[in-house]
Amino acid sequence: ASNKSLLMLPGDGIGPEVCQEVRKVLDWMDKRRAVSFDVKEGLVGGAAYDAHKTAITDETMQDAMDADAVLFGAVGGPQYDNLGWDVRPEAGLLRLRKEMDLFANLRPAVTFDALLDASTLKQEVIQGLDIMIIRELTAGVYFGEPRGMQTLPDGTERCIDTQSYTKAEIERVTEVAFDLARKRGSKVHSVEKANVMKTGVFWRQTVSELHKSGKYDDIELHHMYADNCGMQLVRNPKQFDVIVTDNLFGDMLSDVAAMLTGSLGMLPSASLGAVDEFGRRKALYEPVHGSAPDIAGQGMANPLAMLLSFAMTLRYSFDLQEDADLLEQAAQAVLSRGIRTGDIMAAGAEKVSTAQMGDAVCEEL
C-alpha cells in the first residue's frame, strides 16, 4: 500500500469519463515515476442520490476527510433539477467544501497559445493571460444563516439569505492570496462592494490591516469593486495577477475570467483547507467545467481540465512539482500537435475522443 491516498468522486454527466482518464496518468506515475497512490472511489451528486437518496453519504464524507486529496468530477443533470434542496446534486459538493473546511479555492485563468482563437476576445487582449483567482469557499452567502422564508413582525413575508464573514475567515483566505502572489507577480486585487455592503467594508478593512501588518510589504495591494472588476476583466484582463474575493463574487468573476480564455474545457481548480499540525492540508480538485449532460457518455468530453486538476493535486497536495510540470507540459504538447476534442476543435486539427485525448497525453508523458 502507498502512503498517498486519493478519493475519486466522478459524479454525474461527463464526470466519470474525464475521471477515467486520470487513471491512465496514475498508471504512468506508478510505472514510470515509481509513485503510487491508494485510490478509492465514491458517489456524489445525482449518482449518490440514485443509489442512496442523498447527495453524499456519511461514509463517503468520511473517506473524503481521510484522503490526502479528493478528485471531483462534476455534478448535476436535468433529471435531478426538481429534487429537494437538501438532496440536490450541489448539496454534495457544498457539504464537501464545508466539512473539509476548504476555504481557499484557487482558479487559474490561463490562456493556451494553441487555443487563443477559441476565445471571443481579441488575441492581443488575452495572449499570455495568467490570472489566479482566490475565491473564499466556506462562508459568505453560500452558508450564512438565517436563510429561507420569514414573516416579519409587520406581517411581511420575505425570503432571505445571509452574507456573513468573520475576521478570521477573511484573513486566512487573504493570507493564501498574499503567499501565492509572492510566487508570481506580487500583485493582489481584493474585490468587494464596500460602497454598498457592510461585509464589503469589513472585507476591505481586514485585508488592508493584514497587508499593513509588516509581513506583506512586498505585495502590491489594490481594492476594487466587484462590478468594476467584472468590467476590467473584459476591458484589460492582463492588469490582474492575483484576485482575492468572497464566495459569491468569486463564483461569478472566476467564471467570467475562465470564459475569457476561450478554453473552459482546459481549466482546473483546487480547493484547499488549512495546514494541520502534521503539515497536511485537506484538498479537493475539480475541473471548472460542469457535468455537461448533453454530451455525457458519448466520449466527446475534454479530459484536459480534469488532468490539469490532477496536476494541481500533484503540486499542492503531494509536492510533486516535477511530475506536475511534466503533466502540464504533456497537455500543452498534445495541443501543439493539433490534437483536439470537439469543444476546442479548430480547422486543420485532429478531432479525438475523450479516451484518445487521455492516451495522447500519456504518450507525451
Add this chain to the structure above:
Amino acid sequence: ASNKSLLMLPGDGIGPEVCQEVRKVLDWMDKRRAVSFDVKEGLVGGAAYDAHKTAITDETMQDAMDADAVLFGAVGGPQYDNLGWDVRPEAGLLRLRKEMDLFANLRPAVTFDALLDASTLKQEVIQGLDIMIIRELTAGVYFGEPRGMQTLPDGTERCIDTQSYTKAEIERVTEVAFDLARKRGSKVHSVEKANVMKTGVFWRQTVSELHKSGKYDDIELHHMYADNCGMQLVRNPKQFDVIVTDNLFGDMLSDVAAMLTGSLGMLPSASLGAVDEFGRRKALYEPVHGSAPDIAGQGMANPLAMLLSFAMTLRYSFDLQEDADLLEQAAQAVLSRGIRTGDIMAAGAEKVSTAQMGDAVCEEL
C-alpha cells in the same frame, strides 16, 4: 411655465460637464420642437457633502419626488473615499432609488457600428448586439436588514448583509421585463443562483408562476445561474434579448455587458418606479459610466451616455418617442461622421471636447 419638470443632479467628477450638454438639447427642444421643461438643479454625492455634510438634503430629495424625471450625472471621487457610511456619495444615489421606489433599472447594452473596434471582443461576436438588462433596484442585499457587525450567542463576531426579496418585489420587476420583451424579441432570461441561494429558488419560482399566469404566453422564458450568465455574456452575448435579475447580480452583469460593447461612455440607463393613479411614474436617468475624477473638469468627458439618458427620459417619462428617436439618430450620425471624444478615439477620427460633442449633436438635430 411648462407642465414638464426635470430635476438635474449633476453630482461629482465629470457629472456636471456631461449634464451641461443636456442643456443644449433642452434649448433645441424649446426652440425647434416647442417642448419646454421646467428645470431645477440640485446637489448630490460629494458635491452635496461639501455644501451640506450629507449626500443629499431632504429638500433635494423632495424636489426629486416632485419632478417628472431626475437626470443624474455621477457621484464619487477620491476626496470622498473615507467619509462615513451614511454620508458617502453613493448614499445619495441609493436614497434616491429607495425613496422614489425606482425598482426597475433598465440597462441597455447596445453596440454602435462606428465603435465596434473599441471593444476587446471580436467584431462578429458583438456586431448588432442589443441586450436589455432589467435589474431590480430597491431590494436585495443593497437594502436588506439586518446588516453590520453582530455577536452571536456563542461569542462569534461576524459582519453580515441580508439578501431579501418579497414575492411582490420579484413580480413587479418581472412584469416590467416581460412587458419590455414583448416590444423586442419576446425572450427573457431570468438570472439567479437557485442552486445555492434560497432567494434564488424563490426568485425562480415566482418568475415561473408569473410566466404561467396566462398573461405572458408569448414570452419565451429561460432560467440561468448568474455565474453561467456571466460566462455566456462573454461566450455568445447575442443569445440574449432581455435579462431580468436581482440588484447585486444586475450590478455586475450589466457592467460586464456594458463593457462588451466597448462603448461605456455611450451607455444610458433608466430607473423607473410604479405607474401611479395618474399614469405617472417616478424616474431617474443616468449614464452607466462613473464620475471619472481623473479626467474631470478638463472638457474631455464623453457626454453621449448622458445625452442618450436624456433620450430615454423623453421616451419613458414624456412619451416623446419621435424626439427620442431624433436625439438617438443625431448621436449615431455624429459618430458616423468620425467625431469622437478621447475615450472612443480611433485613428483618422476627429477628436473633440465635451462641449464640441454636445454642439455636434445639436447641429445634427
